Amino acid sequence: NAGVMQNPRHLVRRRGQEARLRCSPMKGHSHVYWYRQLPEEGLKFMVYLQKENIIDESGMPKERFSAEFPKEGPSILRIQQVVRGDSAAYFCASSPQTGNQPQHFGDGTRLSIL
């Protein structure tokens, strides 16, 4: 399966812990995007990355959230000191290039905060 791979599928954390969500783009794709979806809500853009570069992080909360896409390995979305409001589905998407191209989504990570 050469699709976008996200793991874990489900993640449970207690308030104050850290959550790490991983995403490997489709083969041949160099652009990665993270989205958050709250129950009954639409997808909200968080961040757009290329290898070793954050291109657009205008949708990222200013505190506790960070993202990276290292030269080797998957993209990581990191949430520090999680709170109940962080509970959501986090989707990663990739595309071969930006502009005019559709994005292909991974299965998502469902984050639950106890």
Next chain:
Amino acid sequence: RKEVEQDPGPFNVPEGATVAFNCTYSNSASQSFFWYRQDCRKEPKLLMSVYSSGNEDGRFTAQLNRASQYISLLIRDSKLSDSATYLCVGWLSGAGSYQLTFGKGTKLSVIP
């Protein structure tokens, strides 16, 4: 401001019916649009790309009206398996950058 707006529905239609969704966008400089389908608790899946005036794929037809800034999706001969949320998505420009912007989705239920 980058926005894509859709009627949230729900649209409840009988099998075999024809149903149409509309979607409006805020920025006339937008490049291209897509319709995605999202099933409950699943990831969005690309249904159709709309680069020019429209696109047709089997029972699905998408049309783009740049003058009025809206995109439509027409589904003919609805099947039970068409039940899902349909997301209107556009590459919208603003403040010097483009972002793929999602509408909140239109929920469709096809009833036997």
